Amino acid sequence: RDSQQAETERLSRWEKWRRTSSKSLKKALSEVKGLSSYLVLWRRDIRSIEGKFGTGIQSYFSFLRFLVLLNFIIFILMFSFVILPTIISTFGLFNSTIAYIPPKNIDVICTIYKPSGNKGLVYFYTYLKDLLSGTGFLEVTSLFYGYYSIDAVWISIMRYNLPLAYLLATFAYLALSFLWIIKRSVEGFKHNLVHDADPFQSYCNKVFAGWDFCITDPNAARLKHRSLQYELQTDLQEEKLKQKIAERRLEEKLRIYSLRIFINIIVIAILSGCFYSIYRVTVFSQENSNVSIRNDTRTNLVNLLVQYLPSMVITLANFIAPLIFAFLIKFEEYTPAFEIKLTLLRCVFVRLANIGVLLFSLWSQISDCGSDKCKPCGYNYKLYPCWESDVGQEMYKLMIFDFIVILAVALFIDFPRKLLVTHCSCKLVQWFGHKEFEISDNVLEIIYGQTICFIGTFFSPLLPAIATIKYFIIFYVKKIVLIHTRKPAARPIRASSSNFFFLVVLLIGLLLAFVPVGFSIARIPSSKACGPFRNFNTSWEVIPDTILQFPTGLQQFLFGISSEAFAVPFFVI
DSSP states (O other): OHHHHHHHHHHHHHHHHHHHHHHHHHHHHHHHHHHHHHTSTTHHHHHHHHHHHOHHHHHHHHHHHHHHHHHHHHHHHHIIIIIHHHHHHHTTGGGEEEEOOOOOSOOGGGGOOOOOOOOSSOOHHHHHHHHHHSOGGGGGSTTSGGGOOOSEEEETTEEEOHHHHHHHHHHHHHHHHHHHHHHHHHHHHHHHHHHHHOHHHHHHHHHHHOOOTTOOOHHHHHHHHHHHHHHHHHHHHHHHHHHHHHTOOHHHHHHHHHHHHHHHHHHHHHHHHHHHHHHHHHHHHHHHTTSOOOSSHHHHHHHHHHHTHHHHHHHHHHHHHHHHHHHHHTTTOOOHHHHHHHHHHHHHHHHHHHHHHHHHHHHHHHTOOGGGTTTTTSSOTTTOTTHHHHHHHHHHHHHHHHHHHHHHHIIIIIHHHHHHHHHOOOHHHHHHOSEEOOHHHHHHHHHHHHHHHHHHTTTOTTHHHHHHHHHHHHHHHHHHHHHHHEEOOSSOOOHHHHHHHHHHHHHHHHHHHHHHHHHHHHTSOOOSSSSTTTTSSSGGGHHHHHHTTSOHHHHHHHHHHTSHHHHHHHHHO
16 A cells, blocks of 8 residues: 555655646747747838738738748758859868760760850950859859859769759659649638638627637737738628629629620730730740850840840830730729739739740750751750750849839839828829739739749759848738738738738749750750760659669669559549
8 A cells, every 4th residue: 555655655646747848848849839930031111011001901912922942942942952062062172073084975065155254354244244144254153054064073982973964853842832822822721711711700809709818018009000901802892792793683793794894805905915925035036145245335235135135025024014914904803802813813913924935946946957056966056055054044034124223113113102192292193092902913023033043943053042032022022012002902802812922923933944944954965065964865764864873673672653544543533
């Protein structure tokens, strides 16, 4: 009996210690989580925007923060596995050396690549031209694909297969982006599902359970109050429009549907005009930008304009088409939420298809094999001795020009308009009034830029770093523009539906990026004069070449899972 009491006392002490330890651990984890919330990028800024302008606009800035983090992670991935090993081997750090494998069964003419690096005395405007176009001194840096013409890196006694690392890093950033976007989309889909299941339940949740009783700061309480107010205002606006739609008569429905069909025909005509213009301009630019011209200011400026012609036409199409779509959709009488989604889809199709047309135009030039232009090498080696770097330069120019346009619109349109409206009493000026913050247009800008980054990272490994800096600056530019030149939306948008739809559109952009990157890797012959895949017919061939070095059993297993019989059902699931 004494031994049983002692055992019970010992167990109770153990149980007491275990419970105390568990509570202490939970408390510590809770405190760490609370402290980590203060380290979230732009936490206060986004909360302040939510209170002043509603959750719909707040969702745009949260989405922008997500893209900054995504691009930074992609940059870390490419830097760690591609850029850093190349830098280490180039400078001979950590007893490292470079291994070059001489090309086999390749015509010598295919291996000739003379980048237009600047030599001798160079004027300032030449550097500026190179900085904007990615040519000259930038062409021979780690910014572009052609710089990584290394077959292997030896660090001490370890061999690092750079071509394999380059390809696997590409697959990794695409897979990481896909999974991260899917994860966030699922969270947004759950919010949409809860809201759409029962509007009355959503209303009750906001009224009776929407307040955060942990708020003690008066400013934070005011921001939360405004946020709930915007949410309720959005719900009431949508219910009012749904009631109006339900009360339409047959004649009114026929009128609206006929008008919508006519408007969609106009939209298709606009899209066709944009695509044809981009195709013709790209062909003209590629045929004339490499023509050797005199080295003076005027001719350099003309050459720069010719090189930037596709970017300028694409930007012009991206600017004009959404304005026309935003004007036309007012006559189609949709709900505010669906209006934004349809406008966004149309504009997304314009912007993303414009990139697709540009790439198609480039590849039609690269693969233009008329008159035996590609007979020795499999591609148009005279015009594109290192075609991957040329594609990277086009993506780089699109990225830089897009950034310049965003800054120019803020500096030369938004702020002068605000000054005119504030200080000029002219009726014409006042008629324009304060402009609202157009969520669809602004989201489209950054999704367009992110799609360029998804496509261009294979051809320009440092493009994610440029995108990270670009979006970091854009956050503050858009915040200043919003606070000082915009007014709250007359028809507020719900954040849950906005977040989900933004991610769906971004996912469409990523899936679009899979096509050109996959086509470049698997179908187009890799350049024989530059890059890590000089000794392979295509970039993909490095995979089976590496697998053949494995044991026979492992080879059979890997070839089995890469076969269509396994791969197709796997990707469907």
